[in-house]
Amino acid sequence: MSIQNVSIIGLGKLGASMLAGMASRGLNVIGVDVNKNAVDAINSGREPVQETNLGDMIAAHQPRIRATLDVHDAVENSDISFVIVPTPSDERGAFSLQYARYAFKSLGQALKKKNRYHVIVLTSTVLPGATRHGLLPILEAESGKKCGPDFGLCYNPEFIALGSVIRDFLNPDFYLLGEFDPRSGDALEEIHHRVSQNNAPVKRMSLENAEIAKISVNSFVTMKISFANMLAEFCEKVPGGDVDVVSDALGMDKRIGRKYLTGGFGFGGPCFPRDNVALNFMGDQLGVDSRLLKTNDDYNRGLSRRYVEKLQPHLPRGANVAVLGLAYKPLSHVIEESPGVYLCRALSEAGYRVVGHDALAAPYAETALKMSALVTDNLDEALRDADVVLVTTTDKPYLALTPEQLLKGKTQITVVDFWRALKPLARDPRIRYLPIGICTSSEIDGQLKALWASP
Ligand SMILES: NC(=O)c1ccc[n+]([C@@H]2O[C@H](COP(=O)([O-])OP(=O)(O)OC[C@H]3O[C@@H](n4cnc5c(N)ncnc54)[C@H](O)[C@@H]3O)[C@@H](O)[C@H]2O)c1
Secondary structure (H helix, E strand, O other): OOOOEEEEEOOOHHHHHHHHHHHHOOOEEEEEOOOHHHHHHHHOOOOOOOOOOHHHHHHHOHHHEEEEOOHHHHHHOOOEEEEOOOOOEOOOOOEOOHHHHHHHHHHHHHHHHOOOOEEEEEOOOOOOOHHHHHHHHHHHHHHOOOEOOOEEEEEOOOOOOOOOHHHHHHOOOOEEEEEOOHHHHHHHHHHHHHHOOOOOOEEEEEHHHHHHHHHHHHHHHHHHHHHHHHHHHHHHHOOOOEHHHHHHHHHHOOOOOOOOOOOOOOOOOOOHHHHHHHHHHHHHHHOOOOHHHHHHHHHHHHHHHHHHHHHHHHOOOOOEEEEEOOOOOOOOOOOOOOHHHHHHHHHHHOOOEEEEEOOOOHHHHHHHOOOOOEEEOOHHHHHOOOOEEEEOOOOHHHHOOOHHHHHOOOOOEEEEEOOOOOHHHHHOOOEEEEEOOEOOOOOHHHHHHHHHOOO
16 A cells, blocks of 8 residues: 555644654644634644744645635645644543543544545643553444454654654654554555655554553653662762763763763753653553553652752852753753752742743743743843852753842852853852752761771
8 A cells, every 4th residue: 555645633733743754754743723823734734833944845745735614624734644732631641531532533534434544643742541441442333343354553653852743753762563464564664665765764663562562662762861860879988980071981881871861950841751750650551560660650750859858068058059950951942840940949948939931831930930930041140149050951052141130249159050060150259159969068077988997
């Protein structure tokens, strides 16, 4: 089966980017959304959401792209439909199927009218069992047809990072393909070979194995991050300790690898924390001992408070503290589960006057932090009265900070550098430079000596 026409249901951050990516590889793509603004944006050659290169790519490949509110139109005029609607975390920590159920209902009704074979691909992140037991019955009930002979079904999540969604989608390490049967999988594999710019391998398996694999990737990566953060604390306690030196050595071991092993601050954003919590929820439901995941989440969520406690000797009572970096990563406006935002709250609870800065995320952080911190997108304003500056991301303007910019006429300032990216500041006697993950004290020497002294 040679597929030329595909449809995408859900034109958000991932769906719109996939639409643009697929069109750029020569496929005709019909986008569907319940939000008319998203449909109108695509039809007029604009991006419906903010994402790197998205607007340019939609405009460049406009002849192969159209959007509609009508699922029937999309199903009738394509051979395969990707469903990329939200699956938000519910109060239990599981992923809600509320939007996916609605989308599958309308897809089932569209399948009923279609006379040809069609493949439905779920790309939204779901938990093990959800595709077969939560969504497939809706398709069969609404269409009156049988999965297998009449239509196909796959679970095909993506591994992408906000800010590089299109690049990641076109150049993945591998495609994870959960299939109801080989016929469904063959159709989807063909699409992947067409779309991939890096000839990425396709890993085919059952729906359930793909669901477990998807959620495990982020959980594993976050364990690596937490491990590196714990190493950073070890290094701070041992004279001469330097987490980058240790991590560089660890990373040479092929079983470990260097990625995501830079100790500094915790993980955040819309995916990492929630995936970890969701897999732990699954463990609880299935009687699996998943304490590892729970501990990882607790450790990560506790980091901001822990840092405030640890730094207390360097934070004079009532000091003005500037937190630079409120998004969960550099060059982002996303503050969901952001360590920088949590740090502002923890500092405020400990009695400090806090100013948060972020060039892109300030408008979002302002609302989230209205009880805890002043928020600005003006770096000089954030630094004006600061006694202590905490740098939580490696955004370029922070890396270029000069002693004069930091001091602003004061005689002394303390700089806490979570990613050790401002080391030259240590040379200025007016700056008390405290890199996270590096031992800066010789007092601990005594502790270490005492530990090994002969009885
Ligand atoms: N954004 C990411 O970084 C990322 C990464 C990996 C996985 N995912 C997963 O992809 C899924 C979508 O995430 P997102 O960030 O793109 O969400 P989003 O909120 O940005 O977009 C979802 C879109 O779906 C639309 N929609 C909702 N119900 C619909 C329906 N019945 N029919 C048609 N359109 C509908 C919404 O209007 C919205 O435009 C989630 O399951 C998420 O976990 C996202």
